[in-house]
Amino acid sequence: MSDIARVLDQLGGIGRRAQVLDRGVSRPDIDHALARGAVIRVRQGVYATPAVxxxxxxxxxxxxxxxxxxxxxxxxxxxxxxxxxxxxxxxxxxxxxxxxxxxxxxxxxxxxxxxxxxxxxxxxxxxxxxxxxxxxxxxxxxxxxxxxxxxxxxxxxxxxxxxxxxxxxxxxxxxxxxxxxxxxxxxxxxxQADSGLESLLRLRLHLRGITLQSQVEIAGVARVDFLLAGRIILEADGRENHERSSKRHKDLLRDAAAAAQGYETLRFDYVMILFRWDLVLAAIEGRLAVLQSRQVQDDAARLQDR
Ligand SMILES: [Zn+2]
Ligand SMILES: [Zn+2]
Known part of the structure; x- marks a missing residue:
């Protein structure tokens, strides 16, 4: 590696003529390296290595x-x-x-x-x-x-x-x-957010007056992205998921383990959260409404039992 390329590397791959000269590179060295293509001229008086x-x-x-x-x-x-x-x-x-x-x-x-x-x-x-x-x-x-x-x-x-x-x-x-x-x-x-999707979900629901618990550990289920009203699990699936089918199998296992304990799981992916927010919100508010009406019925039944 030529002197100037080494000096430029120390500068993060790019530097001014004065910086290069200050570090002991001569003018002929610069011209020679430019002619050989070992460095490139970014603009007047600024040089870079080709790898920048x-x-x-x-x-x-x-x-x-x-x-x-x-x-x-x-x-x-x-x-x-x-x-x-x-x-x-x-x-x-x-x-x-x-x-x-x-x-x-x-x-x-x-x-x-x-x-x-x-x-x-x-x-x-x-x-x-x-x-x-x-x-x-x-x-x-x-x-x-x-x-x-x-x-x-x-x-x-x-x-x-x-x-x-x-x-x-x-x-x-x-x-x-x-x-x-x-x-x-x-x-x-x-x-706490593991992905940008989680951030968007939490922020948008907050603006609707819906508060979530983030990254909740549920025994026998593992950690879930969000828990809503103590019963509804929300998961935001990033598009960066690899090994799709094994991931899907794991998700299904988790959902079943959660259901066995009385939880229900709603999963949303990147496209839904970004482009079908109306549907995501309707799903969450729909489940919340069911949960709340059940709560009201339970309370009424308890009052009658007295
Ligand atoms: Zn421009
Ligand atoms: Zn900008």
Whole structure:
């Protein structure tokens, strides 16, 4: 590996000419490495190794770092799909696709002129100057709070919490940096959700006045995603499930074990929660209504027995 490639690797695969020269690489070394294709010129005075992440490269061409939803995804955070933003209650005209590339330029960073690209520049203040690469989870959440939907932001936040990616004091910082109408979501977020679907389910039911117990251990059944009214088990099945048939068999066993103890199980998948929420809600409210009417009958019977 040439000197410049090694130096660029230490810089995360991409760096400015001055940084490279500072680390002892000579001008002829740079020219030689460029000619051989060992490094590429990102733009005037910025070089990268050919192995650098294409999104990082593209953001650097814009003059900044990968930001917002793409940065969250790069950190492994669950992010709602851009192509199908789940805007509950909104009509189809609001389903505008998000611009593809979101770039953090720093507060005063200048975007390099270009045409024919659907990108969005972010100018938030960071803990450090903007460079190249991918912004940290906390800053990406601040950005996604603006570009995503409130529930998309909430699901990403709960995923980051569950993954342990929010540093000490990070929630307070986040709360102070998002707009006022999102602050309650920061307070409401927990580190219990195993998937973004669980986050969406809990949030949407909360908005309907339905409170769930999350991640409940039921003897003989194992841990369930949610328990409702002490009797109804809700499970959100992610689309990332592998080994479908063995998973299905396990689910059926669990459901039978739960039924044997008087529980009933409702399962919803990604497509249902995102695109058939009306049906999901009707199913939950329908079962709840049955449970409540049974409760009323039981109470009446008990009064008559006295
Ligand atoms: Zn953005
Ligand atoms: Zn662009």
């Amino acid at each position: 992440d294409p999104a990082v490269l593209s953001a650097a061409r814009h003059g900044g770092e990968v930001a917002c939803g793409a940065a969250l995804r790069a950190h492994g955070v669950w992010v709602l799909s851009d192509e199908h933003p789940a805007r509950s209650g909104a009509n189809d005209r609001d389903h505008r696709p998000m611009p593809r590339l979101h770039v953090w330029m720093g507060p005063s960073g200048r975007q390099h002129a270009h045409a024919g690209c659907r990108c969005r520049a972010h100018h938030e203040i960071g803990d450090r100057p903007a460079g190249f690469g991918i912004v940290e989870v906390l800053l990406a959440l601040v950005q996604y709070a603006v570009c995503g939907t409130p529930e998309g932001f909430f699901a990403a936040l709960e995923s980051a919490l569950q993954l342990g990616l929010i540093p000490q004091g990070g929630l307070a910082t986040l709360r102070s940096r998002v707009s006022e109408h999102l602050r309650w979501l920061v307070d409401f977020a927990s580190d």
